[in-house]
Amino acid sequence: MLRRLIVIVTAAILFSSSLTLAESKKPKPVDEFPPSPLEITTPDPLLPHLPKDKQPLTLEERQNLEPALDALNQEAAAKLQAGDQVAAFEIWNRELRLRRFLGSLAEVQALSRVAAIAWNQNDSPEVxxxxxxxxxxxxxxxxxxTTAQIDLELWRSLGQAYQNVRAVKLAVEAYDQVLLVVRQQKNPTAVVxxxxxxxxxxxxxxxxxxxxxxYEELLGLATSQGERVNEVTYLQRLAYIYEQTNQPQQSLNVLNKLAEISVNENNLTEIPELKLAIASxxxxxxKKDPNLLLEAFKNYQEAYTTAWQLKEYVRAADALQKLIALYRSQGQTxxxxxxxxILVQIQAQAANFYGMMQAYDQIGQLYLERKEFPQxxxxxxxxLELAKQLKHEEAYFTGQIEKVSKANL
Structure with a gap:
């Protein structure tokens, strides 16, 4: 028994030791992020003697290198078209490594070009x-x-390149530098x-x-220059922005300007949608100033009447539905x-039988609230007649009729 126990203990110790030894000899994990292929410094056959002290290439060296790099780009594109993505980006990376010797601008423009391709190919490491x-x-x-002109061109290219890799924050930083320069140059076209x-x-x-x-700045510039088309575009952008950020007062200011422009230009087709947004x-x-409810009622009514005049029955029905909801919220049955x-008539004009059915349901519910059961x-x-035609919600209307009939006894 003792001998068996010794054997078991010894085996356990040996097993534990082997585990320790195995752990100590465990291979080191492979580098999770291998070095960038764009940073390889091995001499290239196209440029066997790297420029010393980062001196720019001579004119002759540039004239020899540029067409060779253009050829590499074409070769890589051909590889990609043939389905060999790995080989294609190996060639493009070689091209990009060599482009840096043609200066920062040439390199950034090449990086931007390849970045767009890498993004479209879902090549995350390359991006x-x-x-x-x-x-x-x-x-x-x-x-x-650097001189303003060279700096401007480089930063523009950086901005575009960052856009191509979807690095929005970095792209904005680059374009901010460009904006700073064009403001100093007093170049309004470039600023816009x-x-x-x-x-x-x-x-x-x-x-x-x-x-x-x-967009507020763009609006100010367009207004001062009398550029009506651009003014409307920026107002529309701002209306959307204020809606998304839940800023009703700012939205109201912008929408009223748009409505004023539409009236002045006799462009009534825009009025119903604008009035709906203004009323909203x-x-x-x-909610903070109940007196403003009158303006909401007024604008919903204007949206409805204008849409009716234009025979835009869908828009008219939408405005009326909003108006009805507001009446109900205020107890104005x-x-x-x-x-x-009126909504029933509009839905009939629009041949919207589903909308008519819903309108009758709404009327029925309103009469129920007043306990006017026959109506x-x-x-x-x-x-129910419409529900049978549509083969939709028949059971619901049948149930409502039974409910009302019992209440009316």
Whole structure:
């Protein structure tokens, strides 16, 4: 028994020792992030003797290198088209390593081109390598003093390259540098162009808070220059931004300007939608100032009447439905019933039988609230007729009719 125990203990010790030894000899984990292929420094056959002290290439060296790099780009594109993505990016990385010897601008433009391809091919490592290299170039550019023109062109290219790798924050930083320069140059056309780019970047990533001041500035510039088309465009952008950020007062200011422009230009087709949005903003503001409810009612009515005049029955029905909901919230049942009867007519004009059925249901519910059972029964019966035609919600209307009939006994 003792011998057996000794054997078991000895085996356990040996097993434990072997585990310890195995752990000590466990291979080191492979580097999770291998070095970037853009940072390889091995001499290249196209440039066997690297320029010393980072001196620029001579004119002759550039004239020899540029067409060779263009050929590499074409070769890589052919490989990708043939389905060999790995080989294609190996060639492009070689091209990019050599492009840096043609200067920062040439390199950034090439990085931008390849970045767009890498993004479309879902090549995340390549996108990461290019982004890292762009950041290194940006850091270097920030530390160097260059002429305004060269600096401007480089930063524009950096902005575009960052856009191609979807690095929005970095793209905005680059375009901010461009904006600084064009402001100093008092170049209003360039200022507008860059502001629009920055604004669109913020909107593309739903950063409405940062987009707002950009479009406010663009609006001010367009208004001062009398550029009506651009003014309307920026007002529409701001209306959308204020809606998304739940700023009804700012939204109201913008929408009223849009409505004023539409009236002045006799563009009535825009009025119903604008009046609906204006009324909705007044409803929101009325939560703190109930006096503004009158403005909400007024604008819903204007949205309805204008849409009716334009024979835009869907829009008219939408406005009436909003108006009915507002009447009901204020306990104005008579007004809600009158509007609901009109709603039935509008839905009939629009040949919207489902909408008619819902309107009759709404009328029935309003009469039920007033305990006027015969009128409620009539509304639900009309709703059932439409439900049978549509083969939809028949059981619901049948149930409502039974309920009303029992209540009316």
């Amino acid at each position: 990461q390598y290019i982004t890292q290299r762009l950041q290194a170039i940006q850091k270097q550019a920030q530390s160097q003093k 162009e860059i502001l629009k780019t920055i604004g669109e970047l913020h909107l593309s990533w739903f950063d409405y808070r940062k987009a707002a001041p950009i 903003d007044y409803e929101s503001l009325a 008579d007004e809600a019933l009158q509007a609901s009867e 409620a029964l009539t509304a639900f019966q009309k709703g």
